[in-house]
């Protein structure tokens with residue numbers, strides 16, 4: 001059982017949370033211009049990281065808010081909890097540039113009171129959307 | 132024709148209204164162990180789900196109606212018999228006595244709706260959404276601890292705190308109303324299961340304590 005620190009509610013059991021998959025996967029800027037393959041890659045292709053992984057979590061039976069978390073997929077160590085829309089910190093808590101399909105730009109899902117809005121999505125298309 | 136007598140005015144409906152755990156009333160009484168742990172279903176209450184940015188103008192208008200909004204997780208705001216439970220940074224549950232409902236001569240829902248106006252947010256009448264269980268006695272904490280992962284020790288959980296969590300795997304709002312008393316707000320469809328779960332958890336306290 002993981003003990004996850006919700007930014008709003010503090011430490012809670014893993015069973016109160018819902019996993020939201022890989023973080024920093026921005027919605028494509030122009031989905032209509034994508035080929036089927038690029039669209040499929042945006043929808044379904046995710047990193048399968050062994051080690052530190054940035055992922056989204058929702059405190060579904062608590063405050064119902066989304067947040068991002070850096071978690072080691074081998075040791076389950078939680079290295080950082082940070083708001084959606086902020087860049088991925090490194091394991092020591094500092095902010096670094098992302099590599100791969102992840103992006104440092106704002107997420108397509110916002111946190112707090114605002115509803116998810118496409119106008120606030122990243123201008124950086126994911127790798128699959130540009131190549 | 133439908134039973135028009137019952138549908139004439141809210142009072143007819145009020146008379147046939149049954150609470151979600153009313154069928155358990157006898158079992159709750161029989162399962163309570165006086166002096167150790169007592170469980171009962173609470174009376175009907177008027178509840179409103181409010182979503183509003185508390186730092187906005189409309190948030191202040193809502194706060195004026197309820198007597199304040201809670202600021203952080205665990206806080207309970209409100210005044211004059213109205214409690215406002217914190218569910219999220221912009222989500223609150225307003226709980227008031229049944230008479231506060233507009234259909235019974237009160238004006239809570241109407242005032243909240245009016246206070247929000249056309250501003251972003253929502254006010255929803257949730258009076259039938261949840262029921263309340265009142266659990267009290269020196270063993271109340273021990274009963275909850277069988278199915279709740281929160282730290283319920285008095286040094287961590289003070290009276291007047293309300294937390295959104297799980298008890299017996301059921302999502303509830305758990306409010307600590309006194310040193311040894313708790314109020315649980317499960318959704319109506321979970322009332323039967325949670326009531327029976329609590330009764331089961333209470334059963335050992337009816338037997339003499341094994342030293």
Ligand SMILES: [Zn+2]
Pocket residue numbers: 006007008009010059062063064065
């Ligand atoms: Zn939370």
